[in-house]
Amino acid sequence: MKFWQHLLSKLRDYQNVYLLTVIENIGSSPGRKGFKMLVAEDGFIFGSIGGGVMEFSLVEEAKKLLRNRDLKIFLKKQIHQGHKENGSGMICSGEQTVVFHPLNNTHISVIEDILDCLQNNTNGILTLTPTLLNFSNEQLTNKFEYKINASQDWFFKEYIGHKSTLYIVGGGHVSVAVSELFVTLGFYVIVFDNRKDLNTLELNTSAHQKLIVDFNEIGNYISEGSESYVAIMTNRYTDDKLVLSKLIRNNFAYIGVLGSKAKLKTMWEVLQKEGVTTSELNIVRAPIGLTIKSQTPEEIAVSIAAEVIKIKNMNQ
Template sequence: MEFWQQLHTKLQNKQRVYLLTVIENLGSSPGRKGFKMLITKNGFIFGSVGGGVMEFTLVEEAKQLLQQENPPTFIKKQIHKGNIKDGSGMICSGEQTVAFHYLDSNDISIVEHIISCLQHGKKGTLHLSPTQFDFTSLILENQFEYKINSLEDWYFNEHIGFKETLYIVGGGHVGVAVSELFVKLGFYVVVFDNRENLNTLENNRTAHQKLVINYNDIENYVETSSSSYVAIMTNKYTDDKLVLSKLIKNNYKFLGVLGSKAKLKTMWEVLLNEGVTQEKLNKVHAPIGLSIKSETPEEIAVSIAAQIIQVKNQDKK
């Protein structure tokens, strides 16, 4: 969000800007797909495409090009193997290709569309090509799609917005700590509670949404999706059980419950007697979080984050 807000401010101030984007990386390149940097003629920079002498050289090139009346849009390949053709000056091995897009006040509406998307938890696609800097509501299946046929024939599409949503059921102290950590991890965070005027919920400044609801209606608020993660941590056993019984029949990427082993053992026995299958219960992460002997809300949040990241990335090679 901050990156696009910085770009918006510069364009509103009628500054000419180069947007640098890593559109391909191979090997041990320091810049990864999607890394971005803003550069203005007066030397303002924000973001990074990998750092080091390579980045310094690209920044200087962009500043020089911004002196021109019509700066070009192009891609530049960087090979990190020392002093060779297309070499970046770095010796870390690997390669990366960086797209240079010249932007000015004519592009403000596109940047505003991106910012609005992020502010409202929506999703879309950034399109880059030799002739295009655009943003649409198209949803990509993957984070990136790109193809480089030549210096003049290439495209790069990037998913913009929150790929994953974490639903926290329970707005207490642990919910606050979990919210803070998962916002930093790039999740869209929604917190629910059934208590009016709950101090910890009202003072939660990081969650993207905070809702006071009837837990009987929880299904209406949680999207059944492979990008949905649910952490149940209400203030009492009966509410934990109620929420779990409502959600357990649906498919989410992650469903977990906070609580002691004794409490959860009792809950499992009751749910089995009520007709919930053992197969369904086996898919619930309970007690939620990796076992690291966490005690404080912040430590519990770390254990939950570690487990959810493990689940999120389990299919990655």
């Protein structure tokens, strides 16, 4: 979201801006479809199209075009293998194609629509062609659709929206750090707690939604499906167990519980006595997150994010 906010700010300041977007990548190219950078007239840059000498060269080209008012839409192919024609200067192999798209204040409404989409948890399609940049409420089956026939015969479509949702049950310090990190990863984040006037919940300015609920009813607030991720981290063992018992038979891409191995061992024993099967318990990530000896809330957030990203990308 920060990318579009920065872009909107520059356009409202009546600056010309080049939007650089990777629309195709082959092999081990460092830039992947959908990677973006903005290069503004005042020299401000934000985002990435793969880094390294290749990125530096393309940014400098965009700056020169802006200085000379030579504003046009065009494709630039980069081959990451030595000094070949269209070579990027990198040796990591692979290829990527970047579209240079000049924007000005006439594009403000398009960028505003994209931001409204992200802020309101709706979705839409960003379309780039040799003649336009557009955002619409079309539906797209895949994250990207594109075709390149020639330099003036191509299109690129990208799904814009929060495809995945992270549900955090518990509004404490770790929840704040997890919310902040997952928002930057493009997740729609919803935090639940059963305590009113909770200081850490009030301090959580990253989550898209914050709800006070009865944990007995938690299942009514969390949607099942392959884009739903659940992290349980309440302040009490009994609440962790209650929430897990209400959700464990539902279908999620990911469900994990924060806690020590000793606490979780006891919880598992109690749940099994209550009829929860071993196979049902085996789907729960507990302790939550990859094992990286994390200690602070921020480190725990990183471990959870790493585990979720691994699962999400394996299922794509």
